[in-house]
Amino acid sequence: MTPAQSAMLADLARTIDAKAIVTDADAIVPWATDWRDRYRGRAPVLLQPSSTTQVATIVTAAARHRVPLVAQGGNSSMVGGATPPADGSALILSLRRMDRIRSLDADAGFAVAEAGVILANLHEAAIAAGRRFPLTLGARGSATIGGLVSTNAGGTQVLRFGSMRGLVAGIEAVFADGSIHDGLAPLKKDNRGYDLTQLLVGAEGTLGIVTAATLRLVTLPTVRAAAWAGTDGPESALRLLRRCQAATDALESFEILPRESLDAVLAHVPGTRSPLAAAHRWHLLIETTDPRGAEQLEELLSTALADGLIADATIAASDAQIADFWRIRDSISDAERAMGPASQHDISVPVEAMPGFMIAAAAACEARFPGTHASGFGHLGDGNIHFHVRAAAGTDAGRWYRDAVPDVTRFVDDLVVAAGGSIAAEHGIGQMKIDELERLASPARLHALRGVKAAMDPLAILNPGKLVRLASPPATQ
Amino acid sequence: MTPAQSAMLADLARTIDAKAIVTDADAIVPWATDWRDRYRGRAPVLLQPSSTTQVATIVTAAARHRVPLVAQGGNSSMVGGATPPADGSALILSLRRMDRIRSLDADAGFAVAEAGVILANLHEAAIAAGRRFPLTLGARGSATIGGLVSTNAGGTQVLRFGSMRGLVAGIEAVFADGSIHDGLAPLKKDNRGYDLTQLLVGAEGTLGIVTAATLRLVTLPTVRAAAWAGTDGPESALRLLRRCQAATDALESFEILPRESLDAVLAHVPGTRSPLAAAHRWHLLIETTDPRGAEQLEELLSTALADGLIADATIAASDAQIADFWRIRDSISDAERAMGPASQHDISVPVEAMPGFMIAAAAACEARFPGTHASGFGHLGDGNIHFHVRAAAGTDAGRWYRDAVPDVTRFVDDLVVAAGGSIAAEHGIGQMKIDELERLASPARLHALRGVKAAMDPLAILNPGKLVRLASPPATQ
Numbered sequence: 001m002t003p004a005q006s007a008m009l010a011d012l013a014r015t016i017d018a019k020a021i022v023t024d025a026d027a028i029v030p031w032a033t034d035w036r037d038r039y040r041g042r043a044p045v046l047l048q049p050s051s052t053t054q055v056a057t058i059v060t061a062a063a064r065h066r067v068p069l070v071a072q073g074g075n076s077s078m079v080g081g082a083t084p085p086a087d088g089s090a091l092i093l094s095l096r097r098m099d100r101i102r103s104l105d106a107d108a109g110f111a112v113a114e115a116g117v118i119l120a121n122l123h124e125a126a127i128a129a130g131r132r133f134p135l136t137l138g139a140r141g142s143a144t145i146g147g148l149v150s151t152n153a154g155g156t157q158v159l160r161f162g163s164m165r166g167l168v169a170g171i172e173a174v175f176a177d178g179s180i181h182d183g184l185a186p187l188k189k190d191n192r193g194y195d196l197t198q199l200l201v202g203a204e205g206t207l208g209i210v211t212a213a214t215l216r217l218v219t220l221p222t223v224r225a226a227a228w229a230g231t232d233g234p235e236s237a238l239r240l241l242r243r244c245q246a247a248t249d250a251l252e253s254f255e256i257l258p259r260e261s262l263d264a265v266l267a268h269v270p271g272t273r274s275p276l277a278a279a280h281r282w283h284l285l286i287e288t289t290d291p292r293g294a295e296q297l298e299e300l301l302s303t304a305l306a307d308g309l310i311a312d313a314t315i316a317a318s319d320a321q322i323a324d325f326w327r328i329r330d331s332i333s334d335a336e337r338a339m340g341p342a343s344q345h346d347i348s349v350p351v352e353a354m355p356g357f358m359i360a361a362a363a364a365c366e367a368r369f370p371g372t373h374a375s376g377f378g379h380l381g382d383g384n385i386h387f388h389v390r391a392a393a394g395t396d397a398g399r400w401y402r403d404a405v406p407d408v409t410r411f412v413d414d415l416v417v418a419a420g421g422s423i424a425a426e427h428g429i430g431q432m433k434i435d436e437l438e439r440l441a442s443p444a445r446l447h448a449l450r451g452v453k454a455a456m457d458p459l460a461i462l463n464p465g466k467l468v469r470l471a472s473p474p475a476t477q
Numbered sequence: 478m479t480p481a482q483s484a485m486l487a488d489l490a491r492t493i494d495a496k497a498i499v500t501d502a503d504a505i506v507p508w509a510t511d512w513r514d515r516y517r518g519r520a521p522v523l524l525q526p527s528s529t530t531q532v533a534t535i536v537t538a539a540a541r542h543r544v545p546l547v548a549q550g551g552n553s554s555m556v557g558g559a560t561p562p563a564d565g566s567a568l569i570l571s572l573r574r575m576d577r578i579r580s581l582d583a584d585a586g587f588a589v590a591e592a593g594v595i596l597a598n599l600h601e602a603a604i605a606a607g608r609r610f611p612l613t614l615g616a617r618g619s620a621t622i623g624g625l626v627s628t629n630a631g632g633t634q635v636l637r638f639g640s641m642r643g644l645v646a647g648i649e650a651v652f653a654d655g656s657i658h659d660g661l662a663p664l665k666k667d668n669r670g671y672d673l674t675q676l677l678v679g680a681e682g683t684l685g686i687v688t689a690a691t692l693r694l695v696t697l698p699t700v701r702a703a704a705w706a707g708t709d710g711p712e713s714a715l716r717l718l719r720r721c722q723a724a725t726d727a728l729e730s731f732e733i734l735p736r737e738s739l740d741a742v743l744a745h746v747p748g749t750r751s752p753l754a755a756a757h758r759w760h761l762l763i764e765t766t767d768p769r770g771a772e773q774l775e776e777l778l779s780t781a782l783a784d785g786l787i788a789d790a791t792i793a794a795s796d797a798q799i800a801d802f803w804r805i806r807d808s809i810s811d812a813e814r815a816m817g818p819a820s821q822h823d824i825s826v827p828v829e830a831m832p833g834f835m836i837a838a839a840a841a842c843e844a845r846f847p848g849t850h851a852s853g854f855g856h857l858g859d860g861n862i863h864f865h866v867r868a869a870a871g872t873d874a875g876r877w878y879r880d881a882v883p884d885v886t887r888f889v890d891d892l893v894v895a896a897g898g899s900i901a902a903e904h905g906i907g908q909m910k911i912d913e914l915e916r917l918a919s920p921a922r923l924h925a926l927r928g929v930k931a932a933m934d935p936l937a938i939l940n941p942g943k944l945v946r947l948a949s950p951p952a953t954q
Contacts, residue, residue: 105829107829108829151668158666163665163666165672165675166643175921175925179920181919181921182919182921185827185898185899187826187827187860187898187899187902188639188828188859189825189856189860189861189899189902189903190899190902191628191629191679191901191902191905191906192900192901192914192922193679193680193926193944194676194680194684194929195675195676195678195679196922196926198675199671199672199925199929201672202668202670202671202672203670203671207671242584249726348664348666348667349664350585350663352582352584379666382665382666383664383665420662421662421664422662422664422666422667423669424667424669425664425667425668426666426668427668428668429668429669429670437669441669441670442656442659443656444656444657444659445658445670445673447652447656448652448671448673448676448933449670449671451932452929452932453671455928455931455932456925467670
């Protein structure tokens, strides 16, 4: 522990309860490394406050002693966004004990959830009140509201209700000087200056510590219908997507995956089977909650079949079959991992440009890195795919990650920028993409990001080394 | 003209065309005063660039010579947000010549419009392409996209599609150092750091000059139905609103007005007549584009009548009758002006709190300022009303505005803050509310606003004296 850290802890020992201060190394270790074991950090102390006041006390002490804090929820970041630096200079600030749903108003359609509330628990609470919180993703059993807000999380149901940004109606946060910002009131119209709520969404804990959020709830759907279709390519898929969107406002998911993704799942995930009899180059998973349900979906797909946009399709006959469809979709990452090392890219381009990008980028990668196999799968309707470049068979994993992945990453990111896209679609920047953001962002954007960071966190104590580096480090005490 | 202004103009004379530099005082005067003639400013020069590059050239010169710029679109601000200061220190930067719709993609549902595009022209272009830009307001014939974005404009159709913030998918802007930020790509998912688009929406031209925006278009409704209803009060109205929202996702407007607002219109606006035969304490204007149209509306209103939520209702039999309903609603401000001086407040509280607030705030104002008459009308569904306190009959207008309005404003604003609301709902802060924002915002909020302003505009050349003042003025050259 550094002298500054010791001094800070001495301050805290006088002001907050002992349970909030964890110094047992064994208890800290699991939280100092990200869940995929790609970023190994070290932290001498893990702080776990139980209230916003305690968070404010901690941040005030951190500012006083200039000790950096790394805010953490479920530790499910895909970009090392919640892992402390390896030098032990920072403390982990875990929000998990703040796990109360403070209020839930079904009529008004709002819930106020603390940062440590686990997504699945919010889902349950909303359903119990006859409402729905419509954002969901694979990590729903561990991801917390604070983390989801701070990373502007996406997932598989963004098409209709948007990402976290669109679902956050208010935020309570502790700023870098320890002051509490109370912005929880769910005001539909509020023009009192710059939107601090939207500024904190997606800021990855670098501008303030989100302690609670007011979240929108929507009506519970009465009908749910899903289809699985085979198609010749993303271009046809996009045309079908536009038809579906013209026919209903209730299209919830429109996911695309190539044959090799399906094959990987069928080969590596026990109990899965292909929804369609014949093989198809590309597959679609479409879900809607339109009251017209399966009937409407069948009509749309029949016409698409007649017009050659799809080659075959099946509509789920039960909720169990819908779950089977989603099990395939949700298993792709695991299944592909079993097939060997890959370079994975969470990227977006304008939706209209996605079909062309998927084909051209895969071809370009395979040409540039002989022996690799490239393909994308995911959220076609959001213009967001997970683009994976798999190493040639027999490649040593260690060497691949060390030598090839950085080159592949730069190559893919250049293609994304050329297509007017984003190198960080739904997983954020964290520490994984901070160099690429600096390399590729326009000077105007980078200057603005750094300016806002310096203004909101002048001592650089909030999640340093994530999202953006300051142009010049703060003066030392 | 100050020496700095002259030097800046000498720079510009070499780099941009003469048409972009207006120095004729008569041509400038109409743009130096706000449309309601409440703020009289002065500017020796009006700059009217025709391209983003020209805007960048102008801002670069302004930064070099430290000459403040006041960005202006249709000059329809309600809070003096686009009026230059009276001392002539700033130049007007008019975006009106940048009036091109650069692209409109009906399939993708996006239009890229330059800052000077007039809202009504965007409406027409969208309709011509079979789409709809769903934000509208009284000033649609003069308000420009740049101003609407920069003020996060609201209006009468916010209920379903949100205010401007929800409709902006990307922004091109010139930052205070003259650099161009190209954020126009319509990416549905983009987590490359702080959301600069959302930061610029509602920033009132104090963080950058918005030169173009990518705007969402929605499907054109096939059905439009509207009803006028009489009810005993806002509490019943809110219950009806919740029923309507549970029955349809396509509720577009839910406006409330007290009897005195209707009476004012009937008395002062020729050709208007009451939609209902009997007198009611409160009136509602409800509009939907649900495919079930008038039939669904009739069903909802019949049940509401049976349950006592409304006392009477009529459904518009034609588009002309819908227009008549809206004519009443849109004439309230003019009609009330004809009734004598008033103190007007554009405020919001959480929707659930609005019925109680409307009754209690009116009573509190009338008790505190004897002889006045207070009432609110407007967007009940958004938790946003225009709350007017009318002077006692015979009050001298000059004296009322000078002596009474500041007191009334502080009194009303205190009530709003106590109800967890916003003193600036849809009209912004501008110069009208800057003192009240400083008085009432929490230290945390004010500190954050000032920090962001100082970071993005360190020389304070962008719309100074609007929205927020810097804690300390920038060092002079």
